[in-house]
Amino acid sequence: MQVIDKNKIVPLLDRLSKQSEVFVPTVKGSESGFYSWNSLNGAKEIALEALNVYHSPKNVLFPQTERMYSIEQGKQVFSIPDTFQDEKSRIIFGIRACDAKAITCFDDVFLTHGYEDSFYATRRKNTIIIGNACYQPGANCFCSSMGINPVQPDADVVIHDAGTVYAWEAITVTGQQFTEQVQDLLEEKDLGLPQLKPFSTEFDYDGVVEKLQGMFDHEIWHELAEPCMNCGTCTYMCPSCHCFDIQVKIWGDKGYRFRCWDSCMYTEYTAEAGGGNPRPDSQDRFRNRFLHKLEFFTERYDYPLCTGCGRCISVCPNGINIIDIIKRIKEVDKIV
Amino acid sequence: MTDITLKIREIATRLLQSDQVDVFVGWEKGPQEYQTRPFFVRRVEDVEKLVFNEYSIHNLTNYLLKYRDSTDRVGLVVKGCDSRGIVRLLQDNQFKRNRLYIVGVCCPGIKDPLKIAKNQSGLACPPNNEEIADKCTRCLVPNPIIYDELLGESQEPHNSGERFSEIKTIENMDPNQRYQFFEDTLTQCIRCYACRQVCVACNCRTCIFDEMKPQWVGRENSTTDNMMYHLVKAMHMAGRCIECGECERVCPVNIPLMLINSKLVKDMDHFFGSYEAGMEYVEGQKPPLSVYNPDDPDDFI
Numbered sequence: 089m090q091v092i093d094k095n096k097i098v099p100l101l102d103r104l105s106k107q108s109e110v111f112v113p114t115v116k117g118s119e120s121g122f123y124s125w126n127s128l129n130g131a132k133e134i135a136l137e138a139l140n141v142y143h144s145p146k147n148v149l150f151p152q153t154e155r156m157y158s159i160e161q162g163k164q165v166f167s168i169p170d171t172f173q174d175e176k177s178r179i180i181f182g183i184r185a186c187d188a189k190a191i192t193c194f195d196d197v198f199l200t201h202g203y204e205d206s207f208y209a210t211r212r213k214n215t216i217i218i219g220n221a222c223y224q225p226g227a228n229c230f231c232s233s234m235g236i237n238p239v240q241p242d243a244d245v246v247i248h249d250a251g252t253v254y255a256w257e258a259i260t261v262t263g264q265q266f267t268e269q270v271q272d273l274l275e276e277k278d279l280g281l282p283q284l285k286p287f288s289t290e291f292d293y294d295g296v297v298e299k300l301q302g303m304f305d306h307e308i309w310h311e312l313a314e315p316c317m318n319c320g321t322c323t324y325m326c327p328s329c330h331c332f333d334i335q336v337k338i339w340g341d342k343g344y345r346f347r348c349w350d351s352c353m354y355t356e357y358t359a360e361a362g363g364g365n366p367r368p369d370s371q372d373r374f375r376n377r378f379l380h381k382l383e384f385f386t387e388r389y390d391y392p393l394c395t396g397c398g399r400c401i402s403v404c405p406n407g408i409n410i411i412d413i414i415k416r417i418k419e420v421d422k423i424v
Numbered sequence: 425m426t427d428i429t430l431k432i433r434e435i436a437t438r439l440l441q442s443d444q445v446d447v448f449v450g451w452e453k454g455p456q457e458y459q460t461r462p463f464f465v466r467r468v469e470d471v472e473k474l475v476f477n478e479y480s481i482h483n484l485t486n487y488l489l490k491y492r493d494s495t496d497r498v499g500l501v502v503k504g505c506d507s508r509g510i511v512r513l514l515q516d517n518q519f520k521r522n523r524l525y526i527v528g529v530c531c532p533g534i535k536d537p538l539k540i541a542k543n544q545s546g547l548a549c550p551p552n553n554e555e556i557a558d559k560c561t562r563c564l565v566p567n568p569i570i571y572d573e574l575l576g577e578s579q580e581p582h583n584s585g586e587r588f589s590e591i592k593t594i595e596n597m598d599p600n601q602r603y604q605f606f607e608d609t610l611t612q613c614i615r616c617y618a619c620r621q622v623c624v625a626c627n628c629r630t631c632i633f634d635e636m637k638p639q640w641v642g643r644e645n646s647t648t649d650n651m652m653y654h655l656v657k658a659m660h661m662a663g664r665c666i667e668c669g670e671c672e673r674v675c676p677v678n679i680p681l682m683l684i685n686s687k688l689v690k691d692m693d694h695f696f697g698s699y700e701a702g703m704e705y706v707e708g709q710k711p712p713l714s715v716y717n718p719d720d721p722d723d724f725i
Binding site: 113115118119120135138139140141142152153226227228229311314315317318319320321323324325333335337346348349351354355356359370398399401402403405406407408409411412 | 454455456459460461462463464482486490537538541542544545546547548549550612614615616617618620621622634636639642643644645646670673674676677678
């Protein structure tokens with residue numbers, strides 16, 4: 089088995105960051121996230137051994153704000169001088185299975201079913217993903233219940249923490265080519281991989297979609313939604329939430345169009361030009377979020393949009409817990 | 425606190441049975457030990473789930489906005505800081521006093537379930553203090569200001585040290601240093617609007633940040649738009665912030681929002697005072713920025 093000594097991780101990242109922008113799970117002040125290796129000054133506090141980081145790496149492939157094209161108003165003509173395609177090569181190093189699955193969700197949303205999002209596609213094509221197998225699920229983790237194998241992230245290469253070394257496993261062709269480039273830092277060693285520790289929460293997700301299909305008008309939504317204040321914290325911290333808005337900034341006759349994350353929790357999200365709003369109440373917006381995660385996405389792509397990372401459980405100011413909600417949905421007997 | 429829980433259940437049962445309220449807002453225990461969360465009781469059978477414990481931190485007065493347009497009569501539990509929110513809502517004519525039954529609790533200081541949730545999540549971050557919540561260490565009003573029934577023994581304020589000392593430190597920075605401080609702080613903002621949503625002073629029907637025609641504040645996550653968001657929000661807080669500290673508590677990226685709000689509290693008192701928002705309820709009385717007075721100071725404009 090190929091392995092990399094833990095002492096060689098920093099030299100590896102230093103080397104990789106000469107050619108690519110490398111995003112590594114690190115602690116920065118009171119935050120943690122996938123920060124660009126070169127942007128980190130001073131001591132770099134790598135968090136590869138932590139369960140995960142606070143901010144998922146969704147920003148790497150799907151930036152919170154992204155310029156699409158510039159616009160210019162001439163006397164007679166209206167022109168688009170530039171379209172912005174981000175072709176920089178990127179590496180996401182040490183992503184956990186839940187966050188990697190969220191990228192698989194993005195791939196399906198932005199690249200399949202008849203429409204390819206060129207901005208995402210360009211960025212994705214130039215990104216290599218190195219997964220970090222997860223053997224010790226945390227207090228709010230439930231990825232296994234959402235059909236994810238925590239030790240086998242969707243990635244080009246997967247590293248497995250085995251004490252003083254990481255076992256190195258190339259998964260895809262891209263992963264094999266990448267491995268060849270760093271071959272000199274790897275060595276052969278016989279070792280056993282750790283055992284996956286049990287999850288504190290496990291449930292059977294089967295049947296939830298079918299159940300939800302008959303629950304749109306169920307009274308349970310009122311009770312579940314009541315504590316929700318419709319802030320967008322859960323949606324912005326979620327690795328797989330991917331709604332965006334397209335807006336414009338103009339000064340005089342020049343400007344640009346950009347897209348930015350949006351949240352189904354906001355009233356403005358569904359505001360229509362004519363003044364109507366199909367989801368006027370807090371409860372309507374709350375229900376939509378859970379139906380999208382647990383029902384609509386599965387109907388379209390065959391797997392749920394929730395990857396069981398548990399971040400929303402840790403950050404919800406009012407203690408709304410998606411595991412609790414799934415369990416409550418399962419307990420609903422009568423279909424209205 | 426068990427006593428208080430029992431009394432709250434007793435009151436809620438009485439109010440629901442005698443049809444004095446349609447809904448009673450308190451707290452219930454969540455799946456985890458620390459996860460006390462807002463709870464809404466409409467049936468006497470559910471009263472048993474109500475609790476008041478060391479994690480009952482949420483300012484429930486914000487939920488009154490959910491009932492603003494209904495005819496529901498609401499019973500709710502407030503701590504000292506929260507009760508100032510009710511005064512503000514009444515002053516802003518957002519709610520009628522006769523639709524409310526207020527159960528005041530003299531607050532012994534509360535722990536923040538969010539901090540414990542983050543500590544236990546396993547996500548890489550420096551450990552949070554699990555003792556009394558940050559907002560409680562600045563508490564001036566542990567005992568409710570407005571109530572129909574008061575529970576618990578009167579408490580002393582939990583604040584320590586000089587009030588506004590952090591504000592003075594920032595006031596004493598040179599302008600460049602101060603700009604840098606706010607730039608560094610506010611670029612972290614992810615614009616999730618949790619600070620707005622949790623705020624009882626934010627009771628506009630259509631928020632300026634949701635206005636599209638014209639769009640007053642851009643939606644880019646950039647230093648400019650983030651600063652604009654926070655500046656505009658701060659200005660709207662002047663004379664309205666009741667210092668419940670919920671905005672700062674719920675911020676997922678730890679922006680010290682109360683620094684900004686406290687500066688406004690201090691300035692309001694200095695320019696238009698003596699005044700502290702929501703400290704007393706006198707029917708018909710308006711806060712200083714809700715009325716025009718020819719003698720209003722304008723040297724700072």
